[in-house]
Structure formats: C-alpha cells, structure tokens
Amino acid sequence: MIGPCLSTSAFTTPVNSAKLSDNRRQAAPSKPAHVMRSTPQSGSRFHHDACFLAAFVFLAPLAWAPGLSFHFDAAPKAVALQLLAALLLLQPGRLLHRLTALYARPTGKLLLILCGLYALTLLIATAFSENQALSLYGSGWRRFGALSQLAILLCGLYSAACFISDPRYLRLALRTLCLAGLLTAAYAVAQSMGLDPFLDASLYALPPPAKTIRPPATLGHAAYLGSFLLVVVFLGLGAQSRESSKSWRLLCLAAVALSIAGIAVSGTRAVLAGLLLGALLLALTTRGSAALFRRRTLLWIAATASSMALALRLSPAWAPMVSRANEWTLDVSGGTRLPLWFDSLGLVARRWPIGWGPETFPLVFPLYQSLHLSQLYPDFYHESPHSAWLDAAASTGLASLLCLLALFFAGFYWSFRARRLGLLPACLSAALVALAVTHSFFVFTLPSLCCLLLILAAQSSLAGPATQPAPTLSPFWKPAAALAGLALAACALSVAWTDFAYQRIQSHLNAGNWQAAIEWHAKAWPWPAGPAPELWYAQRMTKLAALPNPENIRRILWTEAVESSRQAILHPGEDANLAYYNAAVVEVLAQNAPQAESDLRQAIQRAPNWYQPRWLLCRLLAQTGRPAEARPQCAQALTQLSGSHQELQKLITETLAALH
Numbered sequence: 111m112i113g114p115c116l117s118t119s120a121f122t123t124p125v126n127s128a129k130l131s132d133n134r135r136q137a138a139p140s141k142p143a144h145v146m147r148s149t150p151q152s153g154s155r156f157h158h159d160a161c162f163l164a165a166f167v168f169l170a171p172l173a174w175a176p177g178l179s180f181h182f183d184a185a186p187k188a189v190a191l192q193l194l195a196a197l198l199l200l201q202p203g204r205l206l207h208r209l210t211a212l213y214a215r216p217t218g219k220l221l222l223i224l225c226g227l228y229a230l231t232l233l234i235a236t237a238f239s240e241n242q243a244l245s246l247y248g249s250g251w252r253r254f255g256a257l258s259q260l261a262i263l264l265c266g267l268y269s270a271a272c273f274i275s276d277p278r279y280l281r282l283a284l285r286t287l288c289l290a291g292l293l294t295a296a297y298a299v300a301q302s303m304g305l306d307p308f309l310d311a312s313l314y315a316l317p318p319p320a321k322t323i324r325p326p327a328t329l330g331h332a333a334y335l336g337s338f339l340l341v342v343v344f345l346g347l348g349a350q351s352r353e354s355s356k357s358w359r360l361l362c363l364a365a366v367a368l369s370i371a372g373i374a375v376s377g378t379r380a381v382l383a384g385l386l387l388g389a390l391l392l393a394l395t396t397r398g399s400a401a402l403f404r405r406r407t408l409l410w411i412a413a414t415a416s417s418m419a420l421a422l423r424l425s426p427a428w429a430p431m432v433s434r435a436n437e438w439t440l441d442v443s444g445g446t447r448l449p450l451w452f453d454s455l456g457l458v459a460r461r462w463p464i465g466w467g468p469e470t471f472p473l474v475f476p477l478y479q480s481l482h483l484s485q486l487y488p489d490f491y492h493e494s495p496h497s498a499w500l501d502a503a504a505s506t507g508l509a510s511l512l513c514l515l516a517l518f519f520a521g522f523y524w525s526f527r528a529r530r531l532g533l534l535p536a537c538l539s540a541a542l543v544a545l546a547v548t549h550s551f552f553v554f555t556l557p558s559l560c561c562l563l564l565i566l567a568a569q570s571s572l573a574g575p576a577t578q579p580a581p582t583l584s585p586f587w588k589p590a591a592a593l594a595g596l597a598l599a600a601c602a603l604s605v606a607w608t609d610f611a612y613q614r615i616q617s618h619l620n621a622g623n624w625q626a627a628i629e630w631h632a633k634a635w636p637w638p639a640g641p642a643p644e645l646w647y648a649q650r651m652t653k654l655a656a657l658p659n660p661e662n663i664r665r666i667l668w669t670e671a672v673e674s675s676r677q678a679i680l681h682p683g684e685d686a687n688l689a690y691y692n693a694a695v696v697e698v699l700a701q702n703a704p705q706a707e708s709d710l711r712q713a714i715q716r717a718p719n720w721y722q723p724r725w726l727l728c729r730l731l732a733q734t735g736r737p738a739e740a741r742p743q744c745a746q747a748l749t750q751l752s753g754s755h756q757e758l759q760k761l762i763t764e765t766l767a768a769l770h
Contacts, residue, residue, distance in 0.1 A: 158204075159272050160282055166194055166265050167286040170560035171294055171338050174328040176308050180612035180643060181250045183330035185605055187556045188253035192602035195261035198268055199595025202588035208271035215274055217524055217570040224517050225263045231510035232256050232468065239467025240474055241682060247605060247640035249469045249684035251330070251493065252555050256468055257601055259559065266563025273571035280568055284349035285358055287564070288365035291342030294327045295365070295372035298335055301325030302375035324377050334555050336381030339369040340544045341561040344388055345568075348537030380551035388544035395529070395536040447496050447551065449483040454495040456480075458503045465507040471495060472684045474504075476717035484719035485752030493684065498549035517562070518546055521569045528572035538569050601640075608634060608642050619650055628670055641683030645692055648674035652696055671696055679709075687716045691723050698726070703734055721750035725762060737769045744769060 173186040198205050212218035236256040239245035248255025272279040302325045304311065314332070315323045324332035343366050350362035373381055457466070457478045466474045472493045479492070495501050502511040525539040542565055549558065611634030618627040631647060648671055655667035675696045678689035690713035697706035707730060713723035724747040731740035744766045751759050 159279065162194065162197075162265075163269055163272060163279055163283050164286045165190075166269060166560070167283050167564065168290050169194070171290050171557045172328055177617075178613060179606075179609040180616060181253070181609055182613070183326070183328060184251060184253045184556070185609040188248065188255075188258045189602045189606045191265065191556060191560070192257055192261045192598050192605075195264045196595040196599035196602065198264060199591045199598065202591035205268065205591060206587060208268055208275070211275060212267060212271035215570075217573040218270060218274060220520055221270055221517075221566060221570045222267060224513055224520060225267055228510060228513040228517070229260055229263055231464075231506050231513060232259055235465045235467050235506040235510065238464055240470045241467065241686070243681075244469050244473070244641050244683055245467035247601070249472075249493070250641065250643055251684075252469075252553075253605070254469055254554065254556065254559075257598065258556055259468070261598065262556065262559050262563055266560070266567055269564060270567035270570050273567055277571075280571060281349075281352065283564065283568070284345060284352075284362075287342060288346045288349055288362045291339060291346065291369050292361065292365040294329070294335070295339055295342070295368040298325040298327040298339075298372040299368065299375055301327065325372075325375055327372070329557060330555070332376040333378045333381065333552050334557065336373050336376040336378045337384075337545065337548050337552075337555075337558045338561060339372045339376075340381060340384050340388065340548060341541050341565070342366070342369040343373070343385065344392065344537045344541035344544065345565070347392075348534035351533040351537075380548045384544035384546075384548035387547050388540035391543050392536055392540040395539065396533060446483070446487050446490060446492070449480070449486060450492060450496055451500060453478060453480050453483055454497075454500045454504060457495075458500065458508075462503070462508050465503065465505045465510065468505045469684060471501065471504055473682070473686055473716075476687050476720060479717070479719050481719050481750065484721070484750050488721055488751055488755065491688070494553045496552050498552070498554045501553040517566060518542060521566050524566075524569035524573035528569070531572055535569070535572055538565050538572075541565055542569075604640060608640065612643050612647070615647065619654075624654055624667065628666075631670075631674070642681070643683070644674055644678040644681065645683070645685050645689050648678055648689075648692060648696065652692075652699070656699070668700060672700060687713060687720075690716065691726075694723070694726065698730065703730060706730060719750055721747040724750070728762075728765065732765070732769060741766065741769045 169190040170187060173190040174183055175186045176182040179185045209222070213222055233256065236242060236245040244255070246256050247253070248258055269279075269283065273283070300306065301309075301311070301314070302323055304323075311323065314326050325335065326332055327335045329335040329338055346362045346366040346369065350359045350366075353359040353362060370385075373385060454475070457471075457475055460478070472491070475492055475495075495504060499511060499514075502514050521542050522539055525535040525542075528535040541561075545558065545562060545565075554562075611630055614630045615627045615634065618624070618630065635642065651667055651671035651674055655664060655671050659667065675689070675693040679686070679693055682689055690709050694706045694709035694713065697703075697709060707727065710723045710727040710730065713720070714727065717723070724743045728740045728744040728747060731737070731743065744762060748759065748762045748766060751762070
C-alpha cells in the first residue's frame, strides 16, 4: 500500500538552524560524523522517507472504506499501518540504519528501550492470552491487537529516527497532520449539519426521543474523533509557529480552528476537559515568553473562532449540541464508568503480572462483573473498561502500564529540556496532557496510539544533540526482519480479505440475495485464522430462516444458521459470551433442547450475573418438566434485573410463582 505523499519541494534546502518564534536564529549544534552523513540526505532517500511519514500520519485517521470493508472504520487503519510496518521490515538495511542512528542519541535510546519493554509485555500477554487469535489480530471494533500495536511502535520509532536525522521531516509530518485534521474536522462538522454522502446518519444518531447527533467522521466514534482533533489543535499551533510559508501557516491555523469546531460538535466531556487542561498548561508554560503567539495570529484565531461559533449557532448542528449538553446534566457520574472501573480493578488484581491478553476484556470481564453493576445496567455489554490505564493493566499487566506511564513522563521531560526552542515543545506537552486526561475516560484506539508515538518522536528529536556510539547488531537481523515483514503483510492482507468478504455478504443480504451471501461466506474465512463476525452472520441467517419461505429454502437457511452459530463458538471473537446465548436461541428454535441447555449453561458460567441466559434456561427447564431446576434460575434472573424492566420483572415473578 502506498500512502499519500505531500510535495517536498518546500523542503529542498537543508535546515541548519532552529527557528525561534521571535525570528532569532541560533546555530545548530555540531554532530558526530555518522550523524552528519545523513543530513542533508540524498533526494531518493529523503523522498522515500517523506512518503512513509506522510502515509503514517495521514492514514492513521483517514484510512476508511465504507462499502468495501465490514468494519470500515477500524480494519482499513489496521491494514494500512501493518502494511507500512511490513514495508519497513522488508527493507532491513534502511531500517537498521535508522534505528542505530536513533539508538546513538540518548533520547532515542530511551525511547527505543521503553517501546521495546512495552512490546515485550505485549508479546508475553499475547502468548498467555485467554484467546490468542483475538489478542493477536484485535477485535473488530478497534483492531487493537498485538500486531497493530507492534506495527505502530515500529512506525513511531522510524519516525523519531527521521526527525532526528533531518528537521525537514518533522515539518512535513506536522503539515500532514494539519491537513488530515482539517479534512477530518470538516467532515465531522458536515455530519453534524446532516450532510453525509457516505454514511447513514442513523449509525451515529441516538434513537428518538433524543435529538443528539455525535459525528464520528472517519474515527468510528465521537470520542475517538475528539481525541484525534485534540492533538491537531495543539500540534497545529506549534506547527504554525515554525512555518516560514504563509500558505502553510494559514492551513495550520485553519486546521486548529476547524478542529475546535469538530470537538464542539463531538459532544464529549472528556475531550473538552483535555482541551481545557492542555490549554491551561500551554498558557502557563509560555507565559511571558516571546515564543507565545504573535498579535496577528491571536487576532486571526479569535476572529475565526467567533465566526465558527456564530456559524454553528445558526446551523442545524446547534440543536444536537444543546441536546448533548442537557444530557450531561442528567448524567453527572458518567454512566457506567464508576462501577465499571471498580469491577475492573478486581479483574486487574486477579492477573496483574501479565494481564489477560490484549482485547480480551469483553471475554473475561463478565466472569468478575459484580451483581451491583449488572443490576444498574442489565443490558449493557462492556467492551472495554473505559480507561486507557485500566485497559493496559487488565490486558497486558502492570509492567505494561508502567511502560506506558514512563513514555508519558519521558515526553514531558524532553519537552522541558527543549523549551528554549519556542512554542512547539510547549504545544507537544499540552497535547500529551490532553491525551492523558481524555483517555482516562476511554481506551486507546489505533489513531490515538499513532498520535502518542508521533508526539514522543517529535519530543525526542528536540531534546538535545548529544550522541554516543551506535551498537552492532547480529547478522541474523536482516533475514529475521524480512521474514517478520512477510508474516505481518500476510496477516494484514488476511484481515483485509475477511472484512471485504463479510461486507460483500452484508451487501447481498441487504439486497435479498441470500444465495450469493452463502457463497461468499464459504470463502470468507481468514487465513491465518483470525476472528471474524460469525455471530453477526448467524443472527442474520436466523432472522431469514424465521421468515415465511418454501420448505426447501427454509431448511437451507436453518442449516446455515445452526452451523454458523456453532462456528461462532468454535472460533470466538470478542463476543464469545454472546455467541453461546445466540447458539442456544438457535437450538431452541430448532427444537434441540439438550444442546440449547448445554449452551445456556456455558453462557451462565461465562457471565454469571447476566439475567438473559438464566431467564431463557428457566423457561426451557419448565417446558421440559423440571420445575425444581427452573426455580433457582428464575429467582436469580429476577435478582439480576433489580428495579429495571418492570414489565419483564412482573412476568418473571409470575413465572416463579407458577413454578411453586
């Protein structure tokens, strides 16, 4: 996959001095011979790395394929990033040159060590995971498995090496980020106004009577959109302060202003908190400094913000924003978060050294979910702990969490050391604070992890010029890297094929062509075997089989529904607990009571405080003449419902009375 490459004609002159915001220049520090040879670089090498950086920064938020991919907001990003990492591994000589140059710098060495330790904890957690395939490939909704995270770590380290070798690379990356942020924010604002040529607005609008629209743009959810735009706001401010080109400076400022509007329409409290705290840190660290904004820039930002606020006030986006603000007053505690965090701490404590494995939280958490949380939210499916810190501890252990925290602290330290270089280091620190605050309330995704590595790479490149001798690596490095690159490319293409095939299945089912859907399903299974949306396919086939059809067609559809429901159990993804319950429903409809009972007991064992499998098992046991076994299941289901679902609670109470 070849990513977008910005024109590098503006960077043809080597930069030999650090541009300060007061237009003074200081001489670049001297460098050892092995570093000087790479600056300035030859044209082919520079353009090659420039294309890589542009692709890495641009594709992380904007790789998106509705109509072509089943998980069109997550899978294309994972595929793009893994293929970029595979391209690096397939050029081991170039990669070795970059990483050894990075290691020769103290900041680069620390970044390499911390990322290496994080990668090690990730691999250990994956090896001992509850579901190794899921931990390796990641769940469908965010694809945050070990392969994707390792790919981002490698791309981030390569970016840091590029930034250290030549300042032009950092300018190129910041320009690309501002361009990506401008496009993303513009799409989000358009979605909030009801203008979306790609997606049905019902996918991101809350059901009636709510009037809230939370645009996700290309990021999958409004919260993840806001997290990315936060980084664009602060890094865009830093980028414009170092731009000599008026057109690029205006583009950076336009990206900042439009990103603030995108954050406003996203309606996410955690993102707004991150924006405010990041802005406060930026104001404190640049107070009284000549590196603060020029008066003309301040006036431009104020005028643009006022114009956009007026435009939003007069646009259709205003009513959803007001509705979302009203929801905040009704949900001060943040919904499920507080009891979910408390239960997640218990999950962490049970396997704190290595964690349960990346992306396995929805598999394991129901085993330890408290009755209190189940009673409060009986129909909630908790796909994550809604905190990046708890997610790291639960998935990959406390050592991984410590590595992640160490990366954040190292970034702050590097920015502090580089504060003499103007506004950019302060903006990098502000972006880091904003990410830390925001992701305390929801988990990392691929774009947010890419942003974190990009910030750290920029901070490490600004922190000082001291160097030390580069290490000598084993001669087996090159063939090992090439083999790893081929394996990573194969896994990425497997994910791409699976998502494309299931999108074709969905398109045929929506068009009523079930024969073509079954044909595509027969060739959709990934190789190497990874998680697939088999539960979704089983549910669609069950609905089709329940419709009035000729007997021969109905038999085919029922067979497909039963087989796919069993496959969802044999090759479980993040929804394995739901797969057992769904299989039981299918077996009940197929009048296979023994298998349905077995599946329901498995579902109860995996989620003991979930009322639905107990309620269905109660009815199944009652119908098969075993009221004594049905009574405790019915009583437990009633307890787990607590005060919610009053009509269902009344029905279960009547059933329990009849069983006596």
